[in-house]
Amino acid sequence: EWAMRLRVATCIAEALDYCSSEGHPLYHDLNAYRVLFDEDGDPRLSCFGLMKNSRDGKSYSTNLAYTPPEYLRNGRVTPESVIYSFGTVLVDLLSGKHIPPSHALDMIRGKNIVLLMDSHLEGKFSMEEATVVVGLASQCLQYEPRERPSVKDLVATLAPLHTKPDVPSYVMLGTSKYEEAPPTPQRPLSPMGEACSRLDLTAIHQILVMNHYKDDEGTNELSFQE
Incomplete structure (x- = not known):
């Protein structure tokens, strides 16, 4: 469901903002596989991505399919690099598949938003909301780090789109609420x-x-x- 994808994006942004405020602005290899779901279906960001010993980004290796450009230039990662990776996650949420950032940007510049969107979402999403998310993804994927938004900008942009806060995640996912099975007699x-x-x-x-x-x-x- 479109609302669930917006919830995932918002929760990731809020988690990154929290990590940054707690002194952990560098998150290792942010990608869709770092997003976990708890027993209620709520999205959670895995703690395995926290970089504890590399605050300056020098001691860093990556397994990302789409590496931030600055890492390719000088082998360093910055808080802005995490924003770039967040942009790739947004593209995943929008399209339902892995699309190279350069390809996604070409589609965005060509205003081919409908082609970028997951076909499973056809007729089930707000074009206005999709335009906002696509625009944010485009900003995150900018080549120059200084042109990317901050984590607080991510939250400020996505939070207003989270219009169904009272609907449980498991309902959006179409699954049953987790209930501990009674002990077998x-x-x-x-x-x-x-x-x-x-x-x-x-x-x-x-x-x-x-x-x-x-x-x-x-x-x-x-x-x-x-």
């Missing part, structure tokens, strides 16, 4: 079960004898010799 063990649980070989043997268990009366010898 314990059935009393049979005498054999009790004996096995105690590893009581004597009791096991006695039960087998009482049930008329007998050893095989004959043995068959097998030989592989001719």
Whole structure:
């Protein structure tokens, strides 16, 4: 659902803003796979992306399919690099697939917003809202870091689009609310079960004898010799 995609984008932006305010402005390899969902279907940003030992961005390696341009130039990542990666996530949410940033920007410049949008959303989204998100993605994907918005700009742009805050995420996702299954009632063990649980070989043997268990009366010898 379109509203759920807006919720995901807003929650990621808010999570990045929180990380930045807590002194962790560098988030490692932000991509769609870093977005997790809790038992209620609410989006959460994985903590695995927090860069604890690389505040200056020098000690950094990336597995991103679409690397921020500045990293390709000098091997460094900045808070603005995280914004670039956020732009790629927005494109994923809009299109439903991975599109190279350069291709996405060409479509945006050509005002081919409908072609950029996921076909599954046809007739199910607000063009006005989509235009805002597409415009934000375009700003995030700018080549020069200084031309990209801040994390607070992300929140300020996306928060007003989150118009269904009272609708649970699991409803938007079309799933059931997570409920812990009641404990399975314990059935009393049979005498054999009790004996096995105690590893009581004597009791096991006695039960087998009482049930008329007998050893095989004959043995068959097998030989592989001719």
